[in-house]
Amino acid sequence: MIQNKEALDQVREEAVKVLDSYDCRILVCSGTGCVATGSQKIYEKFMEIAKDAPGVTIEFGPHDKDAHVGVKKTGCQGVCELGPLVRIQKGDDVIQYTKVQIEDCQEIFEKSVQGNETIERLLYQKGGKVSRGPEDIPFIAKQTRIVLKNCGKFDAESLNEYIASGGFQALEKAMFEMDPDLVIDQVDKSGIRGRGGGGFPAGKKWIQVARQADPVHYVVCNGDEGDPGAFMDGSVMEGDPYRLIEGMMLAAYAVRAQHGYIYVRAEYPQSVARLKHAIAVLEEVGLLGDDILGTGFSFHMHINRGAGAFVCGEGSALTASIEGSRGMPRVKPPRTVEQGLWAKPTVLNNVETYANIPEIILKGADWYRSIGTEGSPGTKTFSLTGSIENTGLIEVPMGTTLREIIFDIGGGLKAGAAFKAVQIGGPSGGCLTEEHLDVPLDFDSVKKYGAIVGSGGLVVMDEHTCMVEVARFFMGFTQRESCGKCGPCRIGTKRMLEILEKIVDGKGEMEDLDKLEHLGNFIKDRSLCGLGKSAPLPVLSTLKNFRDEYVEHIVDKKCAAHVCKAMRSYVIDPEKCKGCTKCARNCPVGAITGNKKEPHSIDTSKCIKCGTCLENCVFGAISVN
């Protein structure tokens, strides 16, 4: 039990001692990406090897063995594309191994853990340059990590390691040196804006909740990261769960709340498991519960799992879902700060926002304001995906440009393809193009160009992506996820989707574009909640930036990216065709004719564009136009 300040200090001192006593730490990435590529087995293998090695102990605590080796499961190390990732750390020296296989474990243990050799073939290599440590990899070196500072360095499940890394210092400082109002004041002065998409100043929310007359207040964390192509919050929940909880505890202390809820999306089982574990550990030592550290401050945490409704990322829908109802947004005001969960004043922020709070309290508002831009202080996490060389999780100061993110950190486009657009902000966001590459990414600048920073999903698209089809994809998503409460969103998204499907099917007319614009603006202005208000953005922004592509689909009936099936036409090159008859036999509609050993031809009026002929031609004689 950690019952008071002295006990916590003592635990910290011991934990730091143990951390320093490691001769070597084997840090196995345990983010969702690396688990998918098999890192759990790598972890078990290292455990097995270390346990059996003579003179080695892996226990956390005092020991009498020659060597103290730690085998740890960490949060996301960042370069998901190169997983499973393993770091070998000896003091300040860290080797970053990539694409580690079970067969490599023994060799790593002998050469790099017990010995001091580096295994070159497992290092990150690009363009003839070999990177030994994580900081040598441009992808990691160019980041500024606050929220993700522990990810990849410490055991995500261990309270001792979190405390040793400086965890709960902020809580201690707040509870013993700061009045709750002073905590709010620091958060307000830091200028931190909600990282969930809206960008509303967090401090303002806290001030409003604190001054409500009702004595019962709640703290709620939105971990319903629903934007497809975004996994930042999931990485924080599974990679550094204690940091999120500490941030929520600080909020609870500041606004005098006794209960906190984390709403996690159903597709993140690992986040749920890690958070549950962390809460149980904290309850056991008394850092959660009644009378924390003897201060009289009580705080209890609860986890709610989402059930597959994107709209629950909206504040009032999320609280309705926690209450056990359909997750449908309601008319505002009253706002969440006045009547949130169970109609009580509620602080509702997302995962990344809370995860920033401990550092703000510890280092102060001025320090935080020194990072990022005037209007958007601090850093932002982004998940970098799509057609890019280095996919993964990044954290950069607000105001970093797309060019720096895509080309310096991300290493440019995959296989040298040509950059076409980057989709930012998910289904509520828009597409930015070549001309926007030097726009600083902060809440206000991005908005000017018809997109939003949103929660931080960045999906890079190259010339093989059809922007009309992408617009249809997002509209299909929001139409499915519309809760149906208000007409503009329920009916409007359906109509917009029908028009987009018509265009993709090659049946579009020019007047459809005006209809899309008209409908889009109507839905944007008149929907009840953020989902509907932002649903038309992907269409409106592609219409603005890629109008030519829409026109090409409608007038020329052509899809330059060869994505839209209806506009493909298959042709047989008579030079290459050997007349083997395979395509004619496989064609399900009998559209291919020709005599044996003579070039065949396709009757385009019969062809259903299924692509079977192309897949089966061994001479490469069939191509798509």
Add this chain to the structure above:
Amino acid sequence: MLDQSFYQKADEIIAFYGKKPASLIPIMQDIQGVYRYLPGELLTYVAEQIGVTEAKAFSVATFYENFSFDAKGKYVIKVCDGTACHVRKSIPVLEELYKKLGLSRTKKTTDDMMFTVETVSCLGACGLAPTMMVNEDVHPRMTPEKADELIDKLRGGEQG
């Protein structure tokens, strides 16, 4: 008529979360976790026990995509069609699974109750797109060929 054991299990779950309306969603999630679907009769029973109307319980269950009144296969395959997976060609993977298992957007479960194929909007492993999830395991960098092999492997494991 459901077997008595269903009600016993439901009672255990209800006791864990408490007889209050706010327990509805977690109770339904756990029941579905055990049986891979939500038996309608059992939901009626749960509603009565925790003090919500039957209408409310069904309105909640039908609102959320995760709940299903139809039994699902032993292996629930969720093909990710999030943005990152979509632009890295997730649809051919889905189509291969449909073709191989004789399923479609409307027929989601095989007759032998082995496989259910669904789509999902993001699994959070976008760095390894396209991905899919079989029960709780995420499979990275899928291709139609890999999907095909995986099905054979899952079927094979069943016989062996």
